[in-house]
Ligand code: HEC
């Protein structure tokens with residue numbers, strides 16, 4: 001029926017019109033849309049586990065002075081960061097590295113700038129005992145505090161049904177990890193990749209094209225627009241840093257100054273930039289990358305165009321966590 005109503009010229013017209021508005025197949029190969037939840041076979045993301053994880057994420061009892069939580073450095077109301085070059089931990093002490101966002105971290109190849117923790121579940125156990133961060137003296141002390149509160153014990157029982165003694169240190173990590181697995185922030189780019197050509201403006205598409213053509217997407221690609229591989233900082237031109245990066249984890253000479261390629265999701269909001277928080281603005285980060293990673297000098301207009309695309313990656317968690 002429908003077919004007989006459409007003449008051949010009309011069909012051709014419809015077909016070419018739909019091609020003009022088709023989603024760029026090259027970008028679909030380079031970038032992938034985020035899932036709503038980063039599922040895990042070993043740590044099911046159940047509502048009870050997420051609820052406990054959210055509470056622990058905000059719980060200052062996990063710090064020695066009862067004053068610092070994960071949320072102090074990775075603020076849920078601020079794109080998972082604190083916008084500090086390095087973050088003040090217990091007694092205001094600072095580490096050497098910039099706090100990356102907890103948003104979308106669960107989908108990365110591994111956690112930390114040097115990838116020294118495999119999963120968000122394992123990562124979460126580090127800061128609690130880190131003497132410059134939450135500085136708890138021991139796992140035992142953490143569990144003693146949690147077991148002292150019947151409501152917390154009940155929440156662990158609900159989150160880990162069938163376990164005789166669910167209040168374990170590993171389960172602190174499992175609960176926080178399950179919560180972090182819900183902190184996914186699908187953006188305009190994801191709507192575009194799923195077929196809505198109008199989700200990106202012409203200016204954003206121009207920036208995306210330049211981002212891919214310049215070579216940024218050889219490293220910043222996939223679901224996270226980054227977060228999927230390790231690369232040397234200063235690949236083409238040596239970058240001034242004393243941080244040995246992934247070398248500390250692998251002890252391979254070739255891993256000196258190699259870092260996890262950061263995800264660029266929400267990068268508009270997560271400055272200052274780089275592992276040491278030394279770069280203040282996004283345009284500066286973009287032109288520095290072009291120079292040190294690709295040996296290219298971008299014009300101010302090109303930098304602006306790429307920044308317009310990067311801003312299209314800004315979004316709040318889909319679940320409103
Ligand atoms: C005092 C500030 C501070 C506190 C408190 C803190 N973090 Fe972090 N977090 C950091 C810094 C700094 C890094 C990067 C360290 C590195 O790479 O060596 C980091 C890294 C991470 C990462 C890795 C992200 C990525 O892209 O690699 C995750 C996830 C994370 N933290 C979650 C948490 C959780 C969960 C807690 C609470 C249990 C927590 N953090 C407590 C400062 C903090």
Ligand code: HEC
Nearest residue numbers: 215216219231233259261262273274275285286289290293
């Ligand atoms: C060869 C791989 C590679 C290429 C190509 C590359 N980057 Fe990066 N990018 C990295 C690495 C590695 C880092 C982390 C640097 C660090 O640890 O200080 C990074 C960091 C960044 C940051 C800072 C993110 C943050 O959270 O601190 C931005 C922004 C960025 N890149 C954008 C770009 C743009 C735009 C291009 C293209 C002009 C580009 N990158 C090309 C590997 C690359």
